Amino acid sequence: MINQERIKNLLLEFVQIDSHSRKERDIAERIKKYCEEMGAQVEIDDAGEKVGGNSGNVIARFPGTIPNAPSIMMSAHMDTVVPGEGVKPIIEGDIIRTDESTVPGGDDKSGCAVIIEVIRCLQEQNIPHTPIEAIFSICEEVGLLGAKNVDVSKLKAKYGIVFDSDDPGFLFTKGPSSNHMEFKIHGLESHAGVAPEEGISAIKIAAEGLVNMKLGRIDEETTANIGLISGGMATNIIPNLVVLNGEARSHSEEKLEAQTQHMKKCLEDAAAKYEVTVAGKTTKASVESHIERDYSSMDVPDSSHVVQLVIQAAKRMGLDVKTMASGGGCDANVFNRKGIECANLGTGMRAIHTVKEWLDVKDMYAAAEMTLEIMKLNGELAGK
Numbered sequence: 001m002i003n004q005e006r007i008k009n010l011l012l013e014f015v016q017i018d019s020h021s022r023k024e025r026d027i028a029e030r031i032k033k034y035c036e037e038m039g040a041q042v043e044i045d046d047a048g049e050k051v052g053g054n055s056g057n058v059i060a061r062f063p064g065t066i067p068n069a070p071s072i073m074m075s076a077h078m079d080t081v082v083p084g085e086g087v088k089p090i091i092e093g094d095i096i097r098t099d100e101s102t103v104p105g106g107d108d109k110s111g112c113a114v115i116i117e118v119i120r121c122l123q124e125q126n127i128p129h130t131p132i133e134a135i136f137s138i139c140e141e142v143g144l145l146g147a148k149n150v151d152v153s154k155l156k157a158k159y160g161i162v163f164d165s166d167d168p169g170f171l172f173t174k175g176p177s178s179n180h181m182e183f184k185i186h187g188l189e190s191h192a193g194v195a196p197e198e199g200i201s202a203i204k205i206a207a208e209g210l211v212n213m214k215l216g217r218i219d220e221e222t223t224a225n226i227g228l229i230s231g232g233m234a235t236n237i238i239p240n241l242v243v244l245n246g247e248a249r250s251h252s253e254e255k256l257e258a259q260t261q262h263m264k265k266c267l268e269d270a271a272a273k274y275e276v277t278v279a280g281k282t283t284k285a286s287v288e289s290h291i292e293r294d295y296s297s298m299d300v301p302d303s304s305h306v307v308q309l310v311i312q313a314a315k316r317m318g319l320d321v322k323t324m325a326s327g328g329g330c331d332a333n334v335f336n337r338k339g340i341e342c343a344n345l346g347t348g349m350r351a352i353h354t355v356k357e358w359l360d361v362k363d364m365y366a367a368a369e370m371t372l373e374i375m376k377l378n379g380e381l382a383g384k
């Protein structure tokens with residue numbers, strides 16, 4: 001059994017430590033301290049320097065109690081989305097929320113709390129277990145940057161669990177690939193009242209391109225969004241630049257490529273219609289596209305060791321865990337690509353990435369209880 005009071009208090013403690021992406025040092029130090037107190041060898045890696053943050057990933061290696069057993073990874077991210085500073089948790093029965101001036105940050109402090117509580121229980125209750133490599137990552141929310149910079153050659157685990165989704169009854173084993181896009185639309189500036197025929201409005205081109213662009217849910221496997229738009233200088237200047245930032249995701253690489261090219265082409269087609277000639281010099285509107293792979297898909301088969309471990313452990317508890325496809329990306333996408341087969345287990349966080357985020361601690365207890373059983377079963381299988 002896990003200690004409900006203790007894990008709840010740990011969550012409340014963690015959510016009150018500010019940790020926007022790239023500012024995770026305080027929580028990293030706290031987690032490092034707790035892991036060291038539990039006998040782990042702990043390192044804060046150099047990922048922070050690489051991504052311009054004030055802390056790296058916390059990598060805690062806990063020795064196992066079973067000779068020659070393979071390591072298992074457990075991972076959660078320490079950073080939160082904005083606005084997430086000065087969190088004052090409100091506790092209403094089993095529900096933890098805020099006054100909606102900030103997110104509570106159960107995403108993903110609940111995952112961090114689950115990992116620590118489970119390891120504490122394994123040790124206190126003398127439950128035979130394998131070595132554990134716990135990775136508390138930075139900058140998940142800004143592009144999985146912490147996970148991307150984990151040096152997996154220094155890790156032993158070949159499989160593991162990421163704790164970073166909502167319902168503990170679901171195990172996410174499939175996730176999409178995602179492209180990030182930035183489009184710079186170049187027009188030509190000119191005085192809007194004196195010489196409008198000598199300008200090209202980048203805002204108008206953006207609008208025309210967007211009208212023709214398929215966005216939102218494209219099909220079962222594919223989504224797309226333009227999430228940011230900026231441009232223009234004043235009402236009396238024809239705008240010469242608009243910058244659009246967006247993304248597309250798909251479980252299919254082909255569909256992702258098609259959607260990405262579609263978005264680019266919509267803007268290029270709109271731009272192609274505009275040119276002006278001023279004093280013998282012709283200027284054509286243009287689009288500069290920067291397309292970057294954010295993360296690549298994951299697809300862990302139900303027959304894999306880690307999925308079976310979770311399903312069998314749940315079964316022993318009389319529970320039914322379903323594998324699912326997620327529309328989001330998380331550190332698990334990155335770890336899978338780096339050769340650590342892992343799935344993403346829910347911890348109870350809800351309405352994430354909004355100030356209305358809430359968490360039912362009973363779900364977090366259930367996630368921790370199940371994880372304890374998973375580690376127990378993992379130890380039994382390794383000891384055979």
Ligand SMILES: [Zn+2]
Nearest residue numbers: 107108140164
């Ligand atoms: Zn998260």
